[in-house]
Amino acid sequence: xxxxxxxxxxxxxxxxxxxxxxxxxxxxxxxxxxxxxxxxxxxxxxxxxxxxxxxxxxxxxxxxxxxxxxxxxxxxxxxxxxxxxxxxxxxxxxxxxxxxxxxxxxxxxxxxxxxxxxxxxxxxxxxxxxxxxxxxxxxxxxxxxxxxxxxxxxxxxxxxxxxxxxxxxxxxxxxxxxxxxxxxxxxxxxxxxxxxxxxxxxxxxxxxxxxxxxxxxxxxxxxxxxxxxxxxxxxxxxxxxxxxxxxxxxxxxxxxxxxxxxxxxxxxxxxxxxxxxxxxxxxxxxxxxxxxxxxxxxxxxxxxxxxxxxxxxxxxxxxxxxxxxxxxxxxxxxxxxxxxxxxxxxxxxxxxxxxxxxxxxxxxxxxxxxxxxxxxxxxxxxxxxxxxxxxxxxxxxxxxxxxxxxxxxxxxxxxxxxxxxxxxxxxxxxxxxxxxxxxxxxxxxxxxxxxxxxxxxxxxxxxxxxxxxxxxxxxxxxxxxxxxxxxxxxxxxxxxxxxxxxxxxxxxxxxxxxxxxxxxxxxxxxxxxxxxxxxxxxxxxxxxxxxxxxxxxxxxxxxxxxxxxxxxxxxxxxxxxxxxxxxxxxxxxxxxxxxxxxxxxxxxxxxxxxxxxxxxxxxxxxxxxxxxxxxxxxxxxxxxxxx
Amino acid sequence: xxxxxxxxxxxxxxxxxxxxxxxxxxxxxxxxxxxxxxxxxxxxxxxxxxxxxxxxxxxxxxxxxxxxxxxxxxxxxxxxxxxxxxxxxxxxxxxxxxxxxxxxxxxxxxxxxxxxxxxxxxxxxxxxxxxxxxxxxxxxxxxxxxxx
Numbered sequence: 001x002x003x004x005x006x007x008x009x010x011x012x013x014x015x016x017x018x019x020x021x022x023x024x025x026x027x028x029x030x031x032x033x034x035x036x037x038x039x040x041x042x043x044x045x046x047x048x049x050x051x052x053x054x055x056x057x058x059x060x061x062x063x064x065x066x067x068x069x070x071x072x073x074x075x076x077x078x079x080x081x082x083x084x085x086x087x088x089x090x091x092x093x094x095x096x097x098x099x100x101x102x103x104x105x106x107x108x109x110x111x112x113x114x115x116x117x118x119x120x121x122x123x124x125x126x127x128x129x130x131x132x133x134x135x136x137x138x139x140x141x142x143x144x145x146x147x148x149x150x151x152x153x154x155x156x157x158x159x160x161x162x163x164x165x166x167x168x169x170x171x172x173x174x175x176x177x178x179x180x181x182x183x184x185x186x187x188x189x190x191x192x193x194x195x196x197x198x199x200x201x202x203x204x205x206x207x208x209x210x211x212x213x214x215x216x217x218x219x220x221x222x223x224x225x226x227x228x229x230x231x232x233x234x235x236x237x238x239x240x241x242x243x244x245x246x247x248x249x250x251x252x253x254x255x256x257x258x259x260x261x262x263x264x265x266x267x268x269x270x271x272x273x274x275x276x277x278x279x280x281x282x283x284x285x286x287x288x289x290x291x292x293x294x295x296x297x298x299x300x301x302x303x304x305x306x307x308x309x310x311x312x313x314x315x316x317x318x319x320x321x322x323x324x325x326x327x328x329x330x331x332x333x334x335x336x337x338x339x340x341x342x343x344x345x346x347x348x349x350x351x352x353x354x355x356x357x358x359x360x361x362x363x364x365x366x367x368x369x370x371x372x373x374x375x376x377x378x379x380x381x382x383x384x385x386x387x388x389x390x391x392x393x394x395x396x397x398x399x400x401x402x403x404x405x406x407x408x409x410x411x412x413x414x415x416x417x418x419x420x421x422x423x424x425x426x427x428x429x430x431x432x433x434x435x436x437x438x439x440x441x442x443x444x445x446x447x448x449x450x451x452x453x454x455x456x457x458x459x460x461x462x463x464x465x466x467x468x469x470x471x472x473x474x475x476x477x478x479x480x481x482x483x484x485x486x487x488x489x490x491x492x493x494x495x496x497x498x499x500x501x502x503x504x505x506x507x508x509x510x511x512x513x514x515x516x517x518x519x520x521x522x523x524x525x526x527x528x529x530x531x532x533x534x535x536x537x538x539x540x541x542x543x544x545x546x547x548x549x550x551x552x553x554x555x556x557x558x559x560x561x562x563x564x565x566x567x568x569x570x571x572x573x574x575x576x577x578x579x580x581x582x583x584x585x586x587x588x589x590x591x592x593x594x595x596x597x598x599x600x601x602x603x604x605x606x607x608x609x610x611x612x613x614x615x616x617x618x619x620x621x622x623x624x625x626x627x628x629x630x631x632x633x634x635x636x637x638x639x640x641x642x643x
Numbered sequence: 644x645x646x647x648x649x650x651x652x653x654x655x656x657x658x659x660x661x662x663x664x665x666x667x668x669x670x671x672x673x674x675x676x677x678x679x680x681x682x683x684x685x686x687x688x689x690x691x692x693x694x695x696x697x698x699x700x701x702x703x704x705x706x707x708x709x710x711x712x713x714x715x716x717x718x719x720x721x722x723x724x725x726x727x728x729x730x731x732x733x734x735x736x737x738x739x740x741x742x743x744x745x746x747x748x749x750x751x752x753x754x755x756x757x758x759x760x761x762x763x764x765x766x767x768x769x770x771x772x773x774x775x776x777x778x779x780x781x782x783x784x785x786x787x788x789x790x791x
Contacts, residue, residue: 597698601698601701605776605777605778606700606702606779606780607778607780608697608742608779608780608781608782609697609698609702609780612694612697612698612701612739612741615730615739615742616698616739616740618740619738619739619740635723635742636723637772637778638728638742638744638778638781639723639726639728639744640773641772641778641781642771642772643744643768643769643778643781643783
């Protein structure tokens with residue numbers, strides 16, 4: 001419950017600071033026009049939302065549907081779908097934390113003296129808190145003097161002076177009230193005396209007239225009572241008036257006392273709350289402990305307006321009317337909490353767990369920057385935490401800027417600095433976005449090749465929106481420029497194609513890729529790429545065959561090349577093909593010679609010799625198709641002739 | 644006197660004619676011998692037959708009346724119609740195959756079987772196809788003997 005109260009106080013602080021500036025941008029609706037491919041993209045769950053305001057990119061990564069980021073100011077985290085990502089997005093706290101990190105610890109003699117005196121006052125008030133003994137005026141005066149001395153120190157910021165003034169003001173009010181009380185007592189005594197005298201005069205008149213009728217007659221008839229009777233009557237009237245006036249003065253004093261008391265309490269309590277809100281917990285504790293000794297009527301209820309923010313803060317948790325003790329409890333809890341956080345900071349730093357240390361330190365600074373344990377935090381620890389904090393800020397900035405390359409780099413560095421740092425969220429989110437952007441670029445390229453300008457523009461814009469610094473975007477831009485000025489390539493391609501220099505086109509296929517935009521040249525481009533690719537694949541395969549069998553391998557390779565040349569005459573112009581053909585013709589010289597001799601013999605109608613040559617080729621390579629077919633043809637001719 | 648001289652002159656002319664004819668016959672005989680290729684006139688005396696030469700120019704062997712004796716193993720037999728084409732490997736050259744034609748008109752005393760050795764009496768001929776074009780240098784089997 002105390003923690004909840006503290007959370008409320010911190011919320012109040014944020015309210016007072018009027019400086020809440022959430023880093024996490026507002027979620028936006030995912031555009032319905034996103035390509036279907038993107039919906040299939042795997043995205044990182046629990047990814048922090050980090051989109052700049054005004055960007056068309058949806059700021060809230062939607063993995064399983066519409067998700068609303070939940071900001072928890074107490075833990076300084078943003079929650080997505082059950083996962084948390086620490087963004088430290090309270091601007092006021094963040095600014096103070098950075099100021100603290102870049103400052104130097106106040107370890108001067110003056111600061112130590114200040115702490116010592118404050119601790120002394122606290123110990124003294126604590127002593128009186130435990131005992132029923134009231135703080136005497138001398139003790140209060142001593143404390144006031146000590147506080148006035150503290151107010152001159154830079155560390156104090158004049159707060160002790162304010163507290164001392166509050167105490168003095170309250171005491172002055174008390175003294176004034178006591179003066180009024182004394183005056184009221186005196187008036188009371190005077191009233192009593194005057195009442196007695198008046199009563200005596202009345203009785204004298206009554207005795208002189210011998211009865212009530214004469215008394216009445218004396219009052220009414222001056223002829224019977226004479227001058228003496230007239231004099232008593234006026235005296236009585238005068239006394240009665242004086243008594244009434246003194247009564248009125250007494251009532252006035254009483255009323256002024258109440259008003260003065262109330263004003264003093266309100267002023268004092270206002271300072272108490274101010275100390276609490278300003279996280280001057282030491283002063284708040286001192287003020288609350290002195291309160292019952294300054295105002296001894298036992299009324300500790302806070303005199304604050306019901307609709308005020310302070311009342312909301314102090315009574316909002318439990319719903320009960322706030323008292324001075326509530327402030328005391330909150331301030332004491334805050335002091336304890338800060339000390340615990342600082343202990344945790346030292347412990348985490350010793351274990352090199354910078355993430356945890358940073359988290360504890362930011363909470364300690366946010367709660368109690370004026371606490372001794374905080375402002376004396378050593379500079380070495382501040383530097384280590386500052387380095388980690390800077391990286392975390394860079395991660396957030398990079399996420400906001402959708403610079404996922406930097407996000408990866410920062411996550412890696414943070415992991416190096418803190419082995420316990422969970423970089424999975426950053427990395428998976430970054431990887432998902434990168435893949436999404438790359439997919440859009442791929443689709444854009446495909447659209448460009450297909451001549452679909454609208455689709456290209458849409459995909460390339462989307463890719464840039466998702467990951468503005470995607471390096472592939474530059475490549476795409478260059479490609480686009482190339483496509484815009486491709487007239488030269490088109491002409492060159494036509495020339496090379498007409499000359500049959502397919503190998504040249506193939507070697508520079510990236511440069512000539514732009515011709516695929518031209519509907520007439522696209523089939524030719526594809527045809528060339530396919531032809532040379534097939535030749536290269538075939539040559540590679542034949543090379544392997546020839547290496548495996550050095551006797552028949554070259555025969556096989558040669559025959560395959562000849563067969564392919566017969567089916568695809570254009571390959572005969574390819575330099576690589578020609579080189580391979582020559583190479584294998586050389587390696588399978590006898591086989592090739594036999595085939596060539598056979599063909600030459602056939603041309604001279606020397607069919608007997610031709611058949612003998614085919615038989616020789618078959619001896620060298622029994623599975624030769626060329627030799628087999630040639631022999632069969634020649635045999636047919638020989639048999640059909642007449643001899 | 645004139646008649647005697649005439650008789651003497653007539654006798655001398657006859658002698659000259661006879662000598663001339665003898666010389667002519669001798670020259671023709673020598674020429675015939677010189678012009679004829681390597682050959683054998685008997686089955687039992689095979690002459691050199693070069694497969695390499697045959698592969699280069701078979702028709703060169705197709706002079707009239709030629710025939711060669713070849714010994715080799717039948718590597719394959721292919722029957723086309725009524726004719727057979729056999730391929731033999733020579734005894735001294737197993738890496739070559741020599742095509743031989745066995746026509747339907749050839750009556751052999753042995754049965755040609757694959758992987759068996761035979762001595763073939765062959766003649767190099769030039770045939771003609773249905774269009775009258777030459778089919779040069781075909782070795783036609785005239786006879787064959789089995790090699791035991």
